[in-house]
Amino acid sequence: MASDLVRFSIAIPEGLLNEFDEYASHRGLLVNRSEAIRDLIRDALVRDELKNPLTDVVGSITLVYDHHVHDLTRKIDEVQHSYPGIVISSMHVHLDHHNCLEVIAVHGPSLKVQELSNMLIGIKGIVYGKLTTVASQSALSKADAAQGHRHGSGDETAGAGAPEASDARHEGGPGHDIDQR
Numbered sequence: 159m160a161s162d163l164v165r166f167s168i169a170i171p172e173g174l175l176n177e178f179d180e181y182a183s184h185r186g187l188l189v190n191r192s193e194a195i196r197d198l199i200r201d202a203l204v205r206d207e208l209k210n211p212l213t214d215v216v217g218s219i220t221l222v223y224d225h226h227v228h229d230l231t232r233k234i235d236e237v238q239h240s241y242p243g244i245v246i247s248s249m250h251v252h253l254d255h256h257n258c259l260e261v262i263a264v265h266g267p268s269l270k271v272q273e274l275s276n277m278l279i280g281i282k283g284i285v286y287g288k289l290t291t292v293a294s295q296s297a298l299s300k301a302d303a304a305q306g307h308r309h310g311s312g313d314e315t316a317g318a319g320a321p322e323a324s325d326a327r328h329e330g331g332p333g334h335d336i337d338q339r
C-alpha cells in the first residue's frame with residue numbers, strides 16, 4: 159500500500175531547477191518533478207545506509223579475465239566456495255578465445271559482500287573487476303511499498319513471476335518480500 163503523500167514547497171534557484179529538469183529528462187526520470195525528486199531522495203538514503211557494514215545488500219561482482227592464466231579459474235571458483243551464503247548465482251560467458259566474463263550475483267551484509275569482492279578482484283590475473291551494490295534490502299522493501307505493491311494477500315500470486323512470500327531469494331522481480339524472512 160502506498161504511503162500517504164505529503165506536499166511541501168521548496169525554494170530553488172531557477173537555473174538549478176532548469177538543470178535538474180534537463181538532468182531528469184536525460185535519465186528518463188521526468189515523469190514529473192515530484193517523482194524525480196523522490197528518486198533522488200531515496201537514492202541518497204540508500205547510499206547512506208550502504209555505508210553501514212551490517213546493512214544487507216544486493217548487487218553483482220563483474221570480472222573479466224583470461225582463462226589461460228595458470229590456476230586463475232580454479233582460484234576464482236575457490237573464493238566463491240568460501241562464501242556460499244553470499245553468492246546467489248553466477249553467469250560465465252566466453253567472450254573470445256582468451257577472455258571470460260563472469261557476473262556473480264551477491265546478497266548479504268555489506269561487509270561480507272565487499273570482502274568477497276576484494277578477494278576476487280585481488281586475484282592476480284583479473285583484468286577488470288567491479289562490485290556494484292544496487293541497494294539495501296530494506297530500501298527495496300520501502301520502494302516496493304511506495305509503488306503500491308501488496309504482499310501477503312491474494313494479489314501475491316496474480317502477478318507474473320510473483321515470488322512466494324517465504325522465498326527470500328526470490329525468483330521474481332527485485333524488491334519483493336525481501337524483508338519477510
Ligand code: NI
Pocket residue numbers: 225250251252253257258259
Ligand atoms: Ni570462459
